Amino acid sequence: xxxxAYLDWNATAPLLPEARAxxxxxxxxxxxxxxxxxxxxxxxxxxxxxRARIAQRVGAPPDHVVFTSGGTEANNLALRGFPDRRIIVxxxxxxxxxxxxxxxxxxxxxxxxxxxxxxxxxxxxxDSRPALVSxxxxxxxxxxxxPVAEAAAIAHRHGALLHCDAVQALGKIxxxxxxxxxxxxxxxxxxxxxxMGVGALIASPALALRPAQSGGGQERGRRAGTENxxxxxxxxxxxxxxxxxxxVAAHRDAIERRLxxxxxxxxxxxxxxxxxxxxxxxxITCVISSTQVMALDLAGVMVSAGSACSxxxxxxxxxxxxxxxxxxxxxCAIRISIGPGTTDSDIDRLVEAWGALYARTRSRAA
Ligand code: PLP
Numbered sequence: 574x575x576x577x578a579y580l581d582w583n584a585t586a587p588l589l590p591e592a593r594a595x596x597x598x599x600x601x602x603x604x605x606x607x608x609x610x611x612x613x614x615x616x617x618x619x620x621x622x623x624r625a626r627i628a629q630r631v632g633a634p635p636d637h638v639v640f641t642s643g644g645t646e647a648n649n650l651a652l653r654g655f656p657d658r659r660i661i662v663x664x665x666x667x668x669x670x671x672x673x674x675x676x677x678x679x680x681x682x683x684x685x686x687x688x689x690x691x692x693x694x695x696x697x698x699x700d701s702r703p704a705l706v707s708x709x710x711x712x713x714x715x716x717x718x719x720p721v722a723e724a725a726a727i728a729h730r731h732g733a734l735l736h737c738d739a740v741q742a743l744g745k746i747x748x749x750x751x752x753x754x755x756x757x758x759x760x761x762x763x764x765x766x767x768x769m770g771v772g773a774l775i776a777s778p779a780l781a782l783r784p785a786q787s788g789g790g791q792e793r794g795r796r797a798g799t800e801n802x803x804x805x806x807x808x809x810x811x812x813x814x815x816x817x818x819x820x821v822a823a824h825r826d827a828i829e830r831r832l833x834x835x836x837x838x839x840x841x842x843x844x845x846x847x848x849x850x851x852x853x854x855x856x857i858t859c860v861i862s863s864t865q866v867m868a869l870d871l872a873g874v875m876v877s878a879g880s881a882c883s884x885x886x887x888x889x890x891x892x893x894x895x896x897x898x899x900x901x902x903x904x905c906a907i908r909i910s911i912g913p914g915t916t917d918s919d920i921d922r923l924v925e926a927w928g929a930l931y932a933r934t935r936s937r938a939a
Pocket of ligand 1: 583584642643644645646648667669709711712713738740741761762763770771772
């Protein structure tokens with residue numbers, strides 16, 4: 574991939590060699606962690622060791638970790654797990670939260686993409702039924718970091734539970750589940766250099782979480798189905814190896830400086846918010862997102878149009894809409910997300926390709 578620039582780390586991070594090695598080793602285990610014989614006990618040992626390492630990474634007790642097939646399943650488990658509670662979700666949540674929450678009330682955000690906590694307080698005060706609030710730790714499209722600890726304090730004051738989707742925060746900023754005081758937290762392996770298809774919901778065993786599927790009693794009855802042991806071993810290895818991304822902020826800043834010097838009329842979204850160190854969401858008018866993504870791809874630069882959509886179709890971002898970004902600008906946004914493997918030449922390639930695209934459209938407009 575040396576002549577290609579992969580700048581879509583928020584979609585998925587390249588698999589870490591340590592995760593690959595841990596998975597290969599786990600694949601050699603014959604046992605099912607639920608079996609009582611020796612091979613089963615060995616597999617169970619591996620599973621519990623991985624659980625402890627992942628719990629340690631996020632500052633949670635190991636018995637809070639419920640393994641799932643990824644962030645989407647963990648979000649569904651959390652949002653559908655409390656049928657007696659009314660749900661409030663921030664308007665900028667990932668689709669897996671929004672879809673699972675159905676017609677839940679939407680918590681508005683500011684123009685910089687930060688959840689409005691006064692509105693949360695009012696929404697909780699207005700209805701005394703027990704609630705579940707879902708607020709992500711970092712937004713996948715803009716990188717805006719949300720005031721989760723403050724939201725948890727407000728939620729708890731009103732007797733509500735707080736779920737936090739920390740999928741994009743893990744491996745990018747440091748945080749601690751216990752200090753954030755969230756009741757439920759979602760994490761996913763492939764955003765930090767672990768494998769795709771494995772994640773976890775962090776939830777106290779004391780919570781009356783309704784399981785999503787029936788079957789065996791795995792994961793303390795909270796998630797039936799034989800655990801994906803190789804995936805979980807890879808997740809644990811990635812949790813130990815992946816640092817946070819503080820050091821990539823200099824690259825992110827250089828990208829933004831250089832793009833804005835080419836196109837002073839470009840707009841970087843959530844610029845005034847605390848943001849992930851690796852994410853830039855930028856719009857220029859007149860060139861829709863999908864055209865920019867394709868033009869950059871032809872030049873060997875991989876970015877995405879806001880959030881990656883499984884159908885491959887790009888629709889206008891609900892995140893930018895919620896921030897009040899005008900539609901003509903929101904339709905022209907791309908997300909550049911970098912990682913520790915991003916090099917100076919990746920950035921040069923991006924700046925050159927994007928600059929050429931910008932010059933073409935401006936000369937056409939003139
Ligand atoms: N939550 C957020 C904020 C995400 O960015 C993603 C993936 O893009 C998910 C949840 C879903 O995670 P997974 O891909 O593991 O299902």
